[in-house]
Amino acid sequence: MIFYFSATGNCKYVAERIAHATNDTCCSIVESERSEQNTSYNHEKNHIIGIISPTYGLGIPSLVIDFLKSLELDFSDNTYFYFVATYGTTPGHSGYYANKYLKQNTKVEFNAYYSVKMPDTWTPMFDLSDKEKVDEINRNVEPQLDDIISHIQKRSYGDFMKNKIPHFTAFIYKPYYDHMRKTGKFIVEDTCIGCGLCAKRCPINAIEMKDNKPTWVKDKCVMCLGCLHRCPEFAIQYGNKTKKHGQYTNPNVKI
Numbered sequence: 500m501i502f503y504f505s506a507t508g509n510c511k512y513v514a515e516r517i518a519h520a521t522n523d524t525c526c527s528i529v530e531s532e533r534s535e536q537n538t539s540y541n542h543e544k545n546h547i548i549g550i551i552s553p554t555y556g557l558g559i560p561s562l563v564i565d566f567l568k569s570l571e572l573d574f575s576d577n578t579y580f581y582f583v584a585t586y587g588t589t590p591g592h593s594g595y596y597a598n599k600y601l602k603q604n605t606k607v608e609f610n611a612y613y614s615v616k617m618p619d620t621w622t623p624m625f626d627l628s629d630k631e632k633v634d635e636i637n638r639n640v641e642p643q644l645d646d647i648i649s650h651i652q653k654r655s656y657g658d659f660m661k662n663k664i665p666h667f668t669a670f671i672y673k674p675y676y677d678h679m680r681k682t683g684k685f686i687v688e689d690t691c692i693g694c695g696l697c698a699k700r701c702p703i704n705a706i707e708m709k710d711n712k713p714t715w716v717k718d719k720c721v722m723c724l725g726c727l728h729r730c731p732e733f734a735i736q737y738g739n740k741t742k743k744h745g746q747y748t749n750p751n752v753k754i
């Protein structure tokens with residue numbers, strides 16, 4: 500079973516590609532929680548369990564932490580656990596934190612860690628407006644995935660993450676991500692048509708429609724930027740740079 504969280508499709512694509520190649524099944528963390536399935540899953544002997552997550556603020560999204568903390572797994576001694584972080588610049592300490600929360604809850608640790616460099620959806624900083632550059636980054640995803648798939652098929656053990664940063668900087672994650680998570684900088688432009696998709700799709704119901712306009716009802720959210728990147732009118736902005744940095748969803752999946 501492969502569990503993934505994906506706001507803009509990168510992790511969904513990675514999950515689907517790996518699932519297809521390894522004859523596995525994907526499960527969206529958000530959809531499984533919405534359908535009120537609990538986080539208890541049974542696994543046959545020798546099964547493989549993958550967690551695929553974006554890197555947020557040099558660590559992992561709050562929603563993935565909550566998932567790892569509440570996951571109830573029935574696994575055997577032979578179960579192979581792997582973690583894949585997608586990232587734009589550095590996967591930072593995502594593997595370290597994913598392992599910390601998995602271990603805290605289940606006492607098991609990941610056997611292998613992988614990373615995939617993809618378009619960086621943190622557009623308050625990064626520019627995704629040049630389609631050719633974005634397409635080039637996505638083309639380079641393919642050899643990275645081939646490599647990861649071949650490791651998973653061999654059940655390789657080890658840390659295969661690329662572009663990590665030194666472990667002594669791990670303490671940065673919490674304050675850095677906490678700062679990013681503040682919803683106060685969201686702006687709704689007049690082009691909003693009041694369709695309500697942003698509110699409907701927000702994974703933690705941080706948006707409510709009031710007078711036909713989205714309103715943030717939580718001071719902090721996951722900050723997945725799904726609302727910004729998936730708005731049909733590109734009417735949601737965060738700060739003053741996202742407009743010129745463009746909207747992005749992974750072109751290879753429906754999200």
Ligand SMILES: Cc1cc2nc3c(=O)[nH]c(=O)nc-3n(C[C@H](O)[C@H](O)[C@H](O)COP(=O)(O)O)c2cc1C
Nearest residue numbers: 505506507508509510554556557586587588589620
């Ligand atoms: C709030 C936020 C923080 C991010 N922080 C990082 C980061 O620390 N390092 C990095 O390389 N990419 C970072 N990214 C980029 C995402 O990890 C990357 O684009 C990921 O592939 C998005 O996955 P998704 O399309 O499945 O949602 C961040 C993106 C967001 C929205």
Ligand code: SF4
Nearest residue numbers: 691692694695697730
């Ligand atoms: S998705 Fe966009 S257009 Fe639709 S309500 Fe939200 S901000 Fe407005």
Ligand code: SF4
Nearest residue numbers: 701720721723724726
């Ligand atoms: S408000 Fe937007 S950025 Fe925050 S969790 Fe919801 S969809 Fe993601």
